[in-house]
Each structure stands twice: as C-alpha cells, then as structure tokens.
Amino acid sequence: MSADYVGTALEYAKAVTRGDVIACKWVRLACKRHLNDLKAAKKRGAKFYFDEDAGNKVCQFLSLMPHTKGKWARQRELIVLQPWQCFAFCVLFGWKQSKDGRRRFRKAYFAVPRKNGKSIIGSGIGLYMFAADGEFGAEVYSGATTERQAWEVFRPAKQMLERTPELRDAFGAEVWAKALVNPEDGSRFEPVIGKPGDGSSPSCAIVDEYHEHDTSDLVDTMETGMGSREQPLMLMITTAGFNIAGPCFDQESDAKKMLEGVLDNDELFVLIYTIDDSDKWDDPASLYKANPNMGVSVDIDFLLSQQRQAVQSASKQTRFKTKHLNIWCSAKAAWLNLLEWDKCTDRTLRPEQFKGDKCYLTLDLAHRSDVCVIMLMFVKEIAGKQHFYLFGSYYLPENAIENDTKNCSAYRKWVIEGFLQQHDGAEIDFDLIEEDTLAMIAEYGPEEVVFDPYRAAQLEQRLTKQGINAVELGQTVKNLSLPMKEFESAVKAGRVHHDGNPVLTWMASNVVAKLDAKDNIYPRKEKPEQKIDGIVAGIMGVARAMSGETNEILQGFVDI
Template sequence: MACKRHLDDLEAAKKKTSKYFFDAGAADDVCAFIELLPHTKGKWAKTKELIVLQPWQKFIFCVLFGWKIRKNERRRFRKAYIAVPRKNGKSILAAGIALYMFAADGEFGAEVYSGATTEKQAWEVFRPAKQMIERTPELADAIGAEVWAKMLLTPADGSKFEPVIGKPGDGSSPSCAIVDEYHEHDTSELVDTMETGMGARDQPLLVEITTAGYNIAGPCYDQEQDAKKVLEGALEQDELFAIIYTVDEEDAWDDPKALRKANPNMGISVDQDFLLSQQRQAVQSAAKQTRFKTKHLNIWCSAKTAWMNMIEWTKCADPTLRREQFIGDKNWKALDLASRSDICADVDCFIREIEGKTHYYLFGKYALPETAIESATKFKNSYTKWVIEGFLDQHEGAEIDFSIVRDLVLADMDVFAPQEVVFDPWRAAQLAQELMKEGAVAVEFRQTVQNMSLPMKELESAVKAGRLHHDGNPVLTWMMSNVVAKLDAKDNIYPRKEKQENKIDGVVAAIMAVGRAMLAEPDQSDDWISDILIA
C-alpha cells in the first residue's frame, strides 16, 4: 500500500495543478549521503565497510525526502511512521535520517533529538550516529562539527544533535526528532512535545521507528491504526509517510513465507536460519508464539500470553452496528460492577440464529470514577481520550455511582426487555434487589471456573467462526487484549489479567452474558446446565 500510494502520487503529480511533485535529485542526495557513512555493527563494521542501502531502505529515504510541495518546494512529509520487525536495520534508518537532518539538510541552527523514555533507548539511535561521524572525519571537517560525549555540535550555527529522555526542555525547537521503539511509550507526551516545538521550522521531520508491541491502549497502536487508514485511503493525511512491514491477515504465521514478507532485510542483517529457528520454536511452544509474532512478524498481540487472537477479534468489529437495530431480539444484560479502581461494565449480548448457527452481538457501557482516572499512571491518557470520545463514562468522586448504573439498566429494560440481568453477587446484591423490584429477572452468575470455562470457550469459538459481532468499542477491545487464559488440569479455562492495571471487566461481563444465553439454547448439553446450576 505504501508503494501504491507513491505510484498514485507520481501519476497525480503529472498534472500542473497537483499540490506535490517528486524531486528525484533530492531523493538521490539523501541516499548518496547515507552510503558515504560507515557501518557501526556486525561483520561490516569489523571490515570498515560503508553502508549499502537495500532497495526497501532506498524506497523509504527517497519517498520521505523526495516529495516536495509545489508552491514553496519544501518537503511534503513532516511525520513518518516506520514499523519493521527486529534486526532489520532500523538503526541505519534512524541514525541516517538524524545525521542527514543534522549535517546536510541546510537548516540553520538545526536541533535533532533522539527521544525515548529511558537513557538506554535514547542512545540506541544516538550512539551509532555518533560513531558514524567519528569514523567519517571528512564529514565532521566539512560541516565544522564537534563530537562531545553526549552531543554533536556545529558551533558556526549552533546546530546540535543529542539524546533526550522524556521531553526536551522549554525553548527547544526541534527540526528533527527520532522516536525509536515507540511501542514502549505509555503516553504520547514525548511525541506531542516534539511536534508542538516544531512550529517555527520550515520543514521539520518527526520519525517514529518501531516494532509491534503489547500495549494496544498506548499511543503507538493508535498511530499505527491511523497509518493503516492513510495507506488504505480511508484517512487523508498528506504530510504523514507510513510504511508497515508485517504479514497479511490471511497468512499462516507458521509458514516460512511469512518471514520473507515481514522481514525486508532477511538474509542481510537478520539471518534466515535464525528466523526459521525462532519460528520452529514458536510452533513447538505456545508460550513463545506471542513474542515471535510480535518481534519477528510485527503483529500486535497485546498480553504476552494473550488468550484472544486480536486479529480475529478485530475482524469481528462492525462500527455500523447499533443496539437499536436489535429491538425485539433476545438479549441478556450482564453487570460486572466495580466501586473504585476497576471499570464498571454493563454488557448487552443479543443473539440471532443465522443458517442454524447462533450469532452473538455485543454492546457495552463502561464507567470509571473521576479519582481513578486522575490517579491512573499507565493508562490515564487512554482513559481521558475514551471519556472525550464517549466510550467511557466518568463518575464524579472516588466511587462508581450505582444509582446511575441502575437508571441506565432500567432504561435499557424498557427498550430492549432483556431475558435476564446477570450479575456476580460480589458488590451487586443491593443493585439486583432494586432491579427486581422494577420487574427485572436478575440472575446470579458466580465467577467460578466451572461457570466461566464453557462460555469463554464458546466466545472464542464464535470469534474464530465469525459468529461474534461487536461495534468496535476500543474499551472492550483493549480489555479483550488483556485477557490471559488460566488452564487447569481438566482443561477448564478462566479469564485472568497479567497486571492490576490491565482491566478485563468488560470481557468478564461478556462471558457471563454468553453463558446465560447458552443455557437458553436447545443444543447445549444437560451436563453443563447441571454444572452451572450446582455452581
């Protein structure tokens, strides 16, 4: 898609009225500059070889620096999102871009930063760039650069290149910022600060270079979704360059062909036999699959031992779905209540029979107390974003206001007439009594292994078979990605979370609703019904 976008832009640029044009000379210049720099790692550094760009790397440099705005001949792209698996030469991309912007871009008083959340990560880009210029004294002499311990400096115009941890200080005006391994960032604070500081620059460049990660509630995952929409033509952001090396949804992750598709530098900087070995180990050990998929196929997998295949879950999303479309359909409402730090979840599960198969349709409402949002560390930005977008309700004070929950449930009862309101007696006894007084059929569903296992397996099976449908609510998607399946000696499974901050309340409510819906289906086994009633 990135290549097609470039070709389409070239075709459009033939018209004199087009906004952009491709400057082949500028594209050549940046590649020529990079190929005068030495390798800093591996066998090539040992023999003091110069960098030889591979075709995929040339494509990135040429497109990023070659496209110009017709009316002022400034660069078109102000931001780049580059996602590529580990060991595929990211340091050459990152350090090369940074050095070019520092030494050859023609920006007076250039400020180039290698930004990260830790000092170690910030140096992953700065160190090879520093070594490149140390081993190329002709370049240092030509631009009058001085190499300091933690900075490259050109005294003549004050240009500098340095690593930054956190965010640059007040008064900084980045002309280029490299954010390496963006998936490790819990918030977008560093990127936001860099972008806002670039306002005084004519043609600044912010580059995010990363592999996939586990935190789909983080800023990197959001950026990747936007990048995909741009490449698909669903979102117009002419100033964003995006390229993502990964496998397609229909590809078998355990097929060696997948390695070639996802790893553009396979056989060059990343050894083919090494990748094949990692793939074999992942096939043999379920515990290693998620890490392999994330680091070597560039697939976002969320929890390191995640239960749900998030690619399949995402395929079940239909943002056009509305609860109002299901008035009159059988449905079950499940409540997983929380008072302070967990998310209060109210999930509706509608069912329809299609070609003899049961299809589930999930819709949810979620709430957190104001204090919990303000005191959150890792996911505060995500909570705030979801509140603004209407996906998460914020209750005043330090606790969930159960009267608000009750009123919402009663309103739904009037419109959708759920078969049952399903609840875990923990925290919900009083609310259940109030609902029963209003005519609700309130049913306890204790969150035991015996009760949760079969509906959890049914939910997973429905996702794989395309019988599960949801409206794409990002809160539920995030919680689904946090679920880890605990397996007991009898092959029963139970939803768990790896860390306290990884909420799964909406998924628990969905499992409860599916469990009660299964009891109403004639094809369910009597043995399981007995197990539920006994539990």
C-alpha cells in the same frame, strides 16, 4: 557516476504492486500511494511534486556512512541501501509542496521487525537532518523514556560521525561525549530522556520503539516545539508491542486508515512491514514478507530457528509474532488472537438495529479502580449457530483515571471520544449505572439481567421489585470455563460481532486464560492495570445464552 536511488525506489514500488516482490497489504498500499501521487503530480495545479534530486541526495548521504555493528562494521564497510530502504528514503524526502518547495511529509511512521536495519533509519536520518538538510541551527533529538533507549539511535549516529572524519570536516561538526554539535550555526544532535527543555525547537525528533511509551507526551511535546521550523520531521520507528491502550497502537491504527483512504493526511508517510491476516505465522514464507532485510541484516537460519521454537512452545509464540512478524498481540500470554478479534469488527453496528432480537444485559460492577460495565449482548441464530453482538458501556470515577499512571492517557482519550463515562470523585456512581441499566431494559427488553453478586445485591433487589428477571452468575471456574471456550470458538469462527469500541478491544487483548488440571479455563489478567471487565461481561452473557439454548432443546424433548 552516482547510483540512481530514485530509480531503484520506483522499480521497487512497481515490483511490489505487480506482486513480483512479496509484501503485506500495508506495504502494497504505501507503494500504490507513491505511484498514484506520481501520476497526480503530472497534472496542472498539482499540490505536490517529486524532487528526484532531493530523494537521491539523502540516499547518497546514507551510502557514505559506515556500518556500526556486526561483520560489516568489523570489515569497515559502508552502508549499502536495499531497494525497500531506497523507497523509504526517496519518498520521505523527495516529495515537496508545490506552493513553496518545502517537504511534504512532516511525520513518518516506520514499523519493522527486529534486526531489519532500524538503526540506519533512525541514526542515518538523524545524522542527515543534523548535518546535511540545510536547516540553520538544526536541533535533532533522539527521544525516549529511558537513557538506554535514547542512546539506541544516538550511539550509532555518533559512531558514524566519529568514523567519517571527512564528513566532520565538510560540515564543521564536532563529536562531544553526549552530543553532536556544529559551533558555526549552533546545530546539535543529542539524546533526550523524557521531554526536551524549555526553548527547544526540534527540526527533527526521533522516537525509537514507540510501542514502549505509555503516553504520547514525548511525541506531543516534540511536535509542539516544531512550530517555528519550516520543514520539521517527526520520525517514529518501532516494532509491534503488547500495549493496545498505548499511543503507538493508536498511531498505527490511524496510519493504516490513512493508507486505506479512510483518513486524509498528506503529511504522514507510513511504511509497515508485517504479514497479512490470511497468512499463517508458522509458515516460513511469512518470514520473508514481514522482514524486508531477510538474508541481509536478518539471518535466515536464525529466524527459522526462532519460528520452530515458537511452534513447539506456546510460551514463545507471542514474542515471536511481535518481534519477528510485527504483529500486535498485547498480553504476552494473550488468550484471544487480536487479528481474529479485529475481523469481528463492524463499525456500522448499532444496538438499535437489533430491537426485538433475543438480548441479555450483563453487569460487571467493579471496585474503585476497575471499570464498571453494562454489556448488551444480542443473540441471533444463523445457519444453526449462535452469533453474539456486543455493545458495552464503560464507567470509571475521575480519581481512578487520574491515579492510573499506565492507562491515564488512554482513559482521557476515550472519555473525550465518548467511549468511557467518567464520574466525579473517587467512587463509582451506582445511581447513574442503575439509571442507564433501567433505560436499556425499557428499550431492549432483555431475556435476563445477568450479574455477578459482588457489589450487586442492592441493584438486584431493585430490579426484582420491578419484575425484572435478574440472574445471579458468580465469576467462578465452574460458571465461566465452558462459555469462555465457546466465546473463543465464536471469535475464531467470526460469530462474535462488535462495533470496534477501543475499550473492549483493549480488554480483549489483556485477557489470559488460566488452565487447571481438568482443562478448565478462567479469564485472568497479567497485571492490575490490564482491565478485562468488558470481556468477562461478554462471557457471562454467553453463559446465559448457552443455558437458554440448552433449556430450549430440553423443552423440545418434553414437547415431543
């Protein structure tokens, strides 16, 4: 009698939603989605139905596969699926379209910390799609930017097939040096570095560690090639990473919006294991929430040791958070906590709402490859504390966008979405920046226009001639240390507010703090392509707001 994998998956979903199984918000929402879909499927005219046989079939297949690593492989044991894995596979393969019986989910995004059985997800599903999905002439690709990464998924699948001769015989499969093939119908499973060749028609594409990709080119190419397939699967498996401007972070953001009901995408399956915003990363309980295979493929003592080391060494914290708690941290020595920054987001904010409030306009004028910034910062006093509201405009010349291999894809996307203004040619259009600056000054009447003297002398003269209060603020440790500390404190306390502009969020994730012997700090970036100009402009605004607050206090003493 075969195991009831669908029943295990259902019980897991119920246990998570009841709180009997500790899980983060995103896992709870994924489980709730499945349970709600089961209720909806009972109604007449339902768009989807759940095929229990299809869910059980894939789990039965995977349970016949041998382990390829560690003590289980040494003992020649077969894979034993955990309840969370039963849930993942049954839901992904069990849901069908009512109109034609084809699979519902065409794309899947799995985000899990390291050592939580990702090879079973990638290699196992790839092998199933190659051998047992019933797709004639199946084409399964393990795609990556490097050969090493492409083989991380393909190698275990190859080993599984090599160690299961009965499977090879049953499906007529052959194991080649760099491919698995079925000569009878031409099916194949192989690693691909970069884009697949012309004429490829993937039935399944697997991208492992998507966070390492600088662009979405590989995923886009794979999806485009799936047009002739009836029920293809685009599978993305990853841990969190450091590149907030990359395609993986965008994909995860969209996935979370889908789970929250903000975006509608019936064809996307999402499972993200991490911790919640309110959880403490140094609490051992967080390890169990983020690591569903804790005590199975993830050694408890090892993770506790890694956590203790991260608590004792600040240099190890970011890596621990990304790799073992699945938290996006961006810069490897990031200054701002990205979760705290995200809490400051309010997408309903518009600068027009603050007309008449105290305002500072900050200019950070860059050279050819950096981003020019005009930052409007409104200041309100709430409960005796200053709150800062940031609205940035960002500018780059076309040549700088096209020549930046790391950020080009993100820049193009932001230009299309209206978050970044692109100038023609190789030079910043300072006439346009001046025009926009003057328009903002006329509309919002800032207390001061704050600028770094670098490349701003001509603009300062023009502003001064028009009677505008222009204040020079050099980007030095002396000028920025205290306001940088205030900016950080304000973020932690929720006193910084921004409209969710992805350019500013990316810049926030890139800032690292350089500390000197006197505990002064200064904003820096680890690599040239990691721009921070918007945050620097915000810090400059905070500097002037703090100066203004001090002057008001001193004036109060004078009046007394």
